[in-house]
Amino acid sequence: MRLLITRPLPDPVMEAARARFEVTARASTAPLSPAELRAALAEHDLVLPTLGDLFRADVFADVPKPRARMLANFGVGYNHIDVAAARAAGLEVSNTPGAVTDATADIALTLILMTARRAGEGERLVRRGAWEGWHPTQMLGLHVTGKRVGIIGMGRIGRAIARRCHFGFGMEVVFHNRSTVDPGVPARQVPLAEAMAADVVVIAVPGGPATYHLIDAAALRVMQPHAILVNISRGDVIDEAALIAALAEGRIAGAGLDVYEQEPLVPVALREMEAVTLLPHLGTAALEVRTAMGLMALDNLVAFAEGRPLPNPV
Known part of the structure; x- marks a missing residue:
């Protein structure tokens, strides 16, 4: 054949x-x-x-x-x-x-840590020779351990992310899923709005018409100003224009993205934001x-x- x-x-x-x-x-x-x-x-x-x-x-x-x-x-x-x-x-x-499950979950944790602790921004600072030395209030980020993570989509990858967050960082896990599922770790299944109100929000749903722009302007408005959003699913699950607006207006603290609406095109606005971690679709790389x-x-x-x-x- x-x-x-x-x-x-x-x-x-x-x-x-x-x-x-x-x-x-x-x-x-x-x-x-x-x-x-x-x-x-x-x-x-x-x-x-x-x-x-x-x-x-x-x-x-x-x-x-x-x-x-x-x-x-x-x-x-x-x-x-x-x-x-x-x-x-x-x-x-x-x-x-x-x-693909564990590799993709690992990238989710990479994006959580890089975005919360401003690692990309810090590396760029060092590379351009602009770092002036350590001081007590330098580049203060979000402490991940013990925070609440909201996982949108609790399939294989969602459950792998939940395990890493709960057992690795002692995070409280809440999640939203279309059907009732066992996440495999102590966690609460909640409505979308409650999951979006967590300190860290991770998108892990399948792509397709049912999830197109699931994370829209209304969903983003529920997020807290200190919170970060991570997407390792498909780019069009997030309304990219709404995300850019939320970041530009300071309504959320940052985002970590491995996927984009029009890959490989990434909006200039996202590329210019220091609070955004951008990876070239490395989920299974x-x-x-x-x-x-x-x-x-x-x-x-x-x-x-x-x-x-x-x-x-x-």
């Missing part, structure tokens, strides 16, 4: 793929172009797409009888794929849950994690090729 891998993956993944399939591997690190999206469906049996490969309904409409039978998404989030349109066209879709993700995607492809149930269908 012909497999298209849309962007370079770690060597162990590529080797495993070539051992099992006839592989076409793009050398580009950019997402598929509109023409490439359509060619992927028309010319390959299987596709291993990545974040940014926009398999929307119009793509499937333009290829009414695709050769492709499966999209094995590289990543847990799949809001770049119209799953209903894929299924209507006869394609299976899978993802890679579990492999560790070699062993990206390798595990690729091998999990391949497990789904092999299962499909052998007529077995998919380990991770969506």
